[in-house]
Amino acid sequence: MIAAIVEARCTGCNACVGACPTRVLEPAAKVPLIARLDACQTCYLCELACEADAIWVAPGEDDATAPAEPVLLASGQLGQVRRDHGWNAPLDGGQLDDYRLLGPLLREGSEIAARRYAAGRTSEAR
Amino acid sequence: MIASSFLRADVLVVGGGMAAAWAAIGAARQGVSVIVIDKGAMGTSGVTATGGPGHWWVPPDRAAREAAIARQMDKAQGLAERAWMERILDLTWRHLPEIAPFYPFGSNGAGGPYVQGVRGPEYMRALRKLAIAHGVTILDHHPAIELLRDEDGRIAGVHAVALASGDVIEIRSGATILATGGCAFRSGLIGSHTQTGDGYLMAAEAGASLSGMEFSISYSLSPAWASTRTLPYFAARFFDEAGRELDIPPPDAGHSHLQALGRAMLEGPVLADLSDAPPVLEGLLRRIQPLTAAAFDRRGIDLFRQRFAVRLYGEGTIRGTGGIRIVDRDCRTEVPGLFAAGDAATRELVAGASSGGGAVNSAWALSSGLIAGEAAAGEAIIGRQRPAAVRGLGRAGFHPRRGTRAIDRAGAISTVRDRVLSYDRAFWRTRETLESAGHDLESVWTEVADHASGEGRDLVELREIAAMAATARWCNAAALARDETRGLAVRADRPDKDGALGHRLLARGLSQVEVIAEAPVQPREPQPVAA
Ligand SMILES: Cc1cc2nc3c(=O)[nH]c(=O)nc-3n(C[C@H](O)[C@H](O)[C@H](O)COP(=O)(O)OP(=O)(O)OC[C@H]3O[C@@H](n4cnc5c(N)ncnc54)[C@H](O)[C@@H]3O)c2cc1C
Numbered sequence: 001m002i003a004a005i006v007e008a009r010c011t012g013c014n015a016c017v018g019a020c021p022t023r024v025l026e027p028a029a030k031v032p033l034i035a036r037l038d039a040c041q042t043c044y045l046c047e048l049a050c051e052a053d054a055i056w057v058a059p060g061e062d063d064a065t066a067p068a069e070p071v072l073l074a075s076g077q078l079g080q081v082r083r084d085h086g087w088n089a090p091l092d093g094g095q096l097d098d099y100r101l102l103g104p105l106l107r108e109g110s111e112i113a114a115r116r117y118a119a120g121r122t123s124e125a126r
Numbered sequence: 127m128i129a130s131s132f133l134r135a136d137v138l139v140v141g142g143g144m145a146a147a148w149a150a151i152g153a154a155r156q157g158v159s160v161i162v163i164d165k166g167a168m169g170t171s172g173v174t175a176t177g178g179p180g181h182w183w184v185p186p187d188r189a190a191r192e193a194a195i196a197r198q199m200d201k202a203q204g205l206a207e208r209a210w211m212e213r214i215l216d217l218t219w220r221h222l223p224e225i226a227p228f229y230p231f232g233s234n235g236a237g238g239p240y241v242q243g244v245r246g247p248e249y250m251r252a253l254r255k256l257a258i259a260h261g262v263t264i265l266d267h268h269p270a271i272e273l274l275r276d277e278d279g280r281i282a283g284v285h286a287v288a289l290a291s292g293d294v295i296e297i298r299s300g301a302t303i304l305a306t307g308g309c310a311f312r313s314g315l316i317g318s319h320t321q322t323g324d325g326y327l328m329a330a331e332a333g334a335s336l337s338g339m340e341f342s343i344s345y346s347l348s349p350a351w352a353s354t355r356t357l358p359y360f361a362a363r364f365f366d367e368a369g370r371e372l373d374i375p376p377p378d379a380g381h382s383h384l385q386a387l388g389r390a391m392l393e394g395p396v397l398a399d400l401s402d403a404p405p406v407l408e409g410l411l412r413r414i415q416p417l418t419a420a421a422f423d424r425r426g427i428d429l430f431r432q433r434f435a436v437r438l439y440g441e442g443t444i445r446g447t448g449g450i451r452i453v454d455r456d457c458r459t460e461v462p463g464l465f466a467a468g469d470a471a472t473r474e475l476v477a478g479a480s481s482g483g484g485a486v487n488s489a490w491a492l493s494s495g496l497i498a499g500e501a502a503a504g505e506a507i508i509g510r511q512r513p514a515a516v517r518g519l520g521r522a523g524f525h526p527r528r529g530t531r532a533i534d535r536a537g538a539i540s541t542v543r544d545r546v547l548s549y550d551r552a553f554w555r556t557r558e559t560l561e562s563a564g565h566d567l568e569s570v571w572t573e574v575a576d577h578a579s580g581e582g583r584d585l586v587e588l589r590e591i592a593a594m595a596a597t598a599r600w601c602n603a604a605a606l607a608r609d610e611t612r613g614l615a616v617r618a619d620r621p622d623k624d625g626a627l628g629h630r631l632l633a634r635g636l637s638q639v640e641v642i643a644e645a646p647v648q649p650r651e652p653q654p655v656a657a
Contacts, residue, residue, distance in 0.1 A: 021166030021175070022319050023267055023289055041319040042352045044417050045170040048247055059424040060351040061314055077424060084416030085247065089230065096232030096248070098413045100240040101406075102357060103180055105414075108404045109360025113376035116363070116402065120373075 001040040002057050003066035005031050006078065009054035019049035037064055048087055053079030127272075127285055127518050129296035135161035135263070136506035137499065138283055138297055140270045140325065141305030143172030144179065145468020145491040147253035148221070149303045152499025154260035158506050160499075161297060162262055163286050165269035165306075165320045165586075169254040172307050173444055173469075175246045176317030178355060178415070179488035181218050183242035191215055198486065202478020203613050204628045205338070210475040213455075214486075217493040227259075228252035246317075268295065269320075269586050272520030273302070273328045273464070277513040281332060281463035285518055292582030298516070300506030301463055303498045304329060308444035308469035309597045311543045315346065315439040316353040322590040323443070323597035325470040327636075329450045330596065331519045332461045335634035337472040337644065339597075340604035341614040342446035343552050344481050345384055350395070350435035351425070354418040358411055358429060362398040365433060366390065381553070381616045387438060388549030397433040440547035445483030446614060447473045448601065451632060451644075456501035457494050463505070465498040467491065474630055479613025521636065522575045522592035523585055530579040538570050538591050542598045556619040560606045567602055571595045575636070600633035607631050607641040 002024060005016075010031045017025040017032050022039040025032040025046070042061045056072055058064055072078060082088070086095025137153040139146045142164025154160045164171055184194045195211045223241055229252035231239035257264065267289040274296070276282040283298040306325030310318035326336055347362075348354050364372040364387070374386045390396045408430045412419040422429040443449060450459050450466040452475060457465045468491035473482035476490050518524070545551060545563040574595055578588045608615045608631055610624035630644040 018266065019167055019170050021171030021317075023166075039319065041314075041317065043170070043176050043317055044420060045175065045247060049170075057420075057424075059421045061353070063351070077420075080423070081416045081420050084412050084419070085245075086230070087247075091228075091230045093230060094232065096230055096240070096245060098410050099178075099232045099243060099245060100234055101410060102178065102243055102414050105404055105407055105410070106357055106360055109357075109407075110377050112361040112402055112404065114378050116361075117374075117376045117379075 001037055001042055001061065001064040002034055002046060002055065003064045004056040004069070004072060005034070006054045006056070006069055006072060007031050008069070008073075009052045009078070011052050013051070015049045015051065016046040016055060020046055044081055047081050048085060050082070053082065127294060127524070129285060130293040131295045133161060133295065133297045134299070135159045135297065136300045136510070137303065137502045138163070138299035139303045139305055139499070140284060141172070141307060141468070141470065142166055142168035142266070143305065143307055143468060143491070144174040144249065144253060144488065145470070145495040146305035147250070147257050148492050148495030149305050149467050149499035149502070150257045150262045151260050152496035153503040154257070154262050156500060156503035158503040160262045161265065161299070162257065163265045163268040163270055163284070163297065165267070165324070167266040168257070168264050169250045170247070171320050172250070173315070173317040173321065174491070175250040177246045178243060179246070179249070180243040180485055181222060181492065182215060182485040182489035183218065184215050186216070186219060198476070201480040201613070203480070203623070205474050205478035205630055207475050214476055214489045214493040217496055218489040221492060221496060225249070225252040225256055228255040270324065270328065271585060271589050272518045272524065273332050274298070274516040275332065275519055276516050279462055280512065281461055282512055282516045285520070287582055287586050289583060289586070294582070300508065300510055300512070301465065301502035303465040303467055303502050304450065304470045305467045305495060306470045308442055308446070308449065309594060310440055310442040310444050311546055311594055311598065312539055313440035313442070313543065313547055314353050315441055315444065316348070316355065318444060321444060321469070323593040324589060325466070326450060326600070327522070327589065327593035327596050328519070329459060329461065329464065329466065330634065330636055331521055332464060334459045334461050334464070335451045335632040336448060336600045337451040337630050337632050338474040339443065339448035339600040339633050340608040340631060341448055341474070341479055342443055342546070342601045343381070343384070343614050343616060344441040344445040344483065345438040346441060346445070347387070347436055348439055349421060350437045352421055353439040354421045355415050357415055358400055358403060358407060358418060359398060359436070361402045361404065362400055363402060364390065365397045365399060367395050367397070372396065384438065385553045388553045391437060392549055395435050398436045399433045400430050403430060438549065440552070441483070442546065443597065443601070444469055445481050445487065447477045447480070447482050448604070449473065455497075457498035458501070465502050467494040467498040479615060481614055520589070523578050523580060523588035526575070526577050526579045528576040531577045533573050533578050535587070535591055538574060538595065541566055541570050542594050546598045546601055554618040555605055555616065557606065560602055564599070564602050564606065567595065567599045571599055596636060599639050603639045603641050604631050604633045
């Protein structure tokens with residue numbers, strides 16, 4: 001769940017308010033208000049919308065506890081998913097150059113599980 | 127229902143995922159005015175935005191397409207149609223590249239762009255921009271709550287709620303497309319919070335039937351604390367809390383994989399161990415699925431070295447197959463003026479009894495969107511000279527059959543979720559368990575239909591509960607009627623396929639749910655006539 005909007009970084013642009021698919025946030029004078037936490041689906045898309053890297057989503061779907069602000073600021077996690085996505089990179093920035101490997105890696109995982117299972121079956125039968 | 131503002135468009139698209147976007151683009155290209163209304167925000171809402179749809183993608187080579195279609199027909203077990211498969215392969219191939227001005231296509235490793243698989247947030251951002259470039263008007267945070275019908279029996283728009291103010295807005299349209307997604311019954315499945323089956327409910331109130339609702343046993347594995355995308359987990363080994371390895375058939379085993387995991391999870395926590403995952407995955411995960419990596423980083427878990435608790439998240443009709451019945455090649459529903467696309471529509475035409483997930487669903491969402499958009503634009507011209515008087519078709523939440531009183535909302539949702547999705551019921555369906563679930567679902571429906579009443583944002587919530595309850599009843603009734611095992615519809619007490627049930631099942635009705643057989647699907651090839 002969304003757990004923190006770091007005041008020191010928030011510019012009050014309210015982009016996150018508009019982006020949230022479940023309307024968790026309400027615009028406010030400066031930092032948007034986390035008004036309907038129970039609707040949060042832990043999708044992290046507010047973080048992608050935040051140009052100021054001010055938002056931190058806690059990983060649990062029922063957990064909105066955040067580390068203290070100085071810890072968060074030092075964690076390197078603010079803005080991490082935006083950087084990993086290459087969200088603001090130019091269209092030819094190569095940010096999706098490994099994406100074609102998704103399908104092959106998924107199939108490889110399935111095959112590893114299938115081979116392991118078949119091997120387990122034969123060793124049991126012996 | 128008194129609306130405080132009015133809008134008009136030739137074509138109205140309800141929804142904000144990939145099907146809605148392609149429908150809006152398809153309609154706008156015909157030169158008509160288009161409004162999109164989304165419960166969430168087009169770009170971030172829906173399972174497309176949090177996913178990464180790999181489309182069914184086969185080059186226009188006759189032999190390659192034939193082979194792909196033959197494989198898919200086989201999986202579909204008699205309930206799909208070859209002509210639809212040909213169409214969606216063709217449309218997907220021709221149109222997906224059109225997002226290029228707004229989408230950062232990566233390399234295909236051979237000097238060209240990799241097109242078939244697209245990352246959700248970037249894809250929906252691109253589709254939103256493409257729709258705007260075509261002049262589409264987008265209203266975010268405006269869920270539709272009911273359809274409107276004119277005196278001639280044609281759908282003439284919707285009532286929606288502006289979530290920011292709680293005001294009702296009336297939108298009149300020449301033709302209306304439902305692209306509201308599937309229903310995951312608030313299972314926690316990634317990106318599915320807004321998919322509560324609202325489109326199914328609205329269509330059924332107008333007289334449409336639902337098809338393929340029994341094909342809803344679909345789940346995805348994720349950490350117990352939140353649903354993520356699933357790339358890293360395919361090679362997982364599984365352990366119980368005492369560290370004993372569990373005997374789980376591999377993911378390819380389908381239903382028996384789910385059954386074994388479900389049985390273990392009913393007994394206690396199940397831990398996944400990814401030490402067998404493809405070695406290169408560790409270095410690539412963050413570049414392919416950054417949000418999956420974040421779900422572990424932020425708990426301080428090294429997912430490739432530490433075991434972690436997992437559970438199964440129900441996907442309902444999202445990677446199941448059912449939805450609003452389509453009656454012609456333009457994605458019309460049984461209701462005049464109403465079209466359906468994407469997960470809101472049945473995907474049996476291309477998936478049959480199998481899951482639409484994993485390629486066919488997104489090709490269907492793109493294609494059915496474009497098809498419906500174009501056909502709706504053609505009809506919208508008729509809609510310009512429509513009768514002025516319209517009537518709202520919403521019942522549950524609007525007009526309680528008995529006295530208004532507060533209903534137990536959380537209780538209703540949890541009963542619905544349990545009766546459709548709990549592992550014991552879903553993985554071991556029998557006549558007996560389905561009948562008992564049906565009984566409980568009737569009680570929830572009766573409570574909601576008899577007593578729920580609200581306005582504005584509160585009404586939106588009540589409609590979501592009504593839609594989930596109605597969807598659960600159709601899924602359950604269809605599962606009972608499919609007295610056999612076929613594809614995703616597995617019955618523990620009927621392990622075999624019944625040759626007499628090689629047809630689609632239509633579920634319909636709200637006060638009374640009934641399930642009827644659709645006329646059998648055309649045979650694949652014309653049968654030679656005996657001389
Ligand atoms: C994790 C995951 C991975 C997947 N991977 C693949 C894959 O690799 N390949 C594949 O083919 N398929 C895949 N699928 C399926 C595929 O993502 C869907 O079939 C497709 O995205 C459906 O698009 P849609 O537009 O119909 O629905 P969605 O994207 O879910 O959009 C539905 C929209 O309707 C809106 N809405 C709902 N109710 C209302 C209302 N009352 N008023 C207004 N708007 C409303 C919602 O806000 C949302 O914007 C996957 C699904 C999941 C969950």
